[in-house]
Amino acid sequence: MPDNNRKYPDLHEHLAALKKAGLLLTIDRPIDKDAEMHPLVRWQYVGGIEQDERKAFLFTNVVDGRGRKFKFPVVVGALAANPAVYCIGMQSDAGSIQQRWDEATANPIAPRVVEQAACQEVIIEGAALLGEGNGLDSLPIPISTPGFDSTPTLTATNVITKDPESGVQNHGTYRAGLKAPDRLVIRMATRTGGAGGYRHYLKHQQRGDKTMPCAIVLGAPP
DSSP states (O other): OOOTTOSSOOHHHHHHHHHHTTOEEEEOSOEETTTTHHHHHHHHHHSSOOGGGOOEEEESSEEOTTOOBOSSOEEESTTTSSHHHHHHHHTSOGGGHHHHHHHHHHSOOOOOOOSSOGGGSSOOOGGGGOSTTSGGGGSOOOOSSTTTOSSOEESSOEEEEEOTTTOOEEEEEOOEEEEETTEEEEOOOSSTTOOHHHHHHHHHHHHTOSOOOOEEESSOOO
């Protein structure tokens, strides 16, 4: 059910809006996340399809290279497959996008602290994370470029860290590669000087902290 306390769509509402606008293709047949998924989506970018004809893809029947079936669907290209998709996510027409960004930057939404968050209804920890098909390995994480990527990779990964001195949070979109059912490797250091999350990591190191608190959000509002 929609949350009447917010003024923006969640991902489910966004996908419904894309479907209503004819901008979402739902693929129900089995799709191999390791070899087929991203190449299928990329065809629309390199195969001569006009920009205004590009769509988002929702894969509802995801398997891996060995035929293992996943219970979660995967959506690709749902945020910026073309300007129309982007405008639906921003709830704006193309001519007002910059104004929307300027208004959002100047008027950030205040956080709403809750004691029991819906995203924490299911908690998996300890030994339950380990083993094939458990923990992070239960997620249908695709291989972006088959034959070249060293690991399945999340690319719309919202990574949240906090400065250990000021308490100011950083929210960055960093690629996260699956290394084990209980471990992802996050690329924060590729830009000059390191991204915001990486600078937080360096501060934790300098303080002698063995770990850095970090939250990763998947399926965030557009």
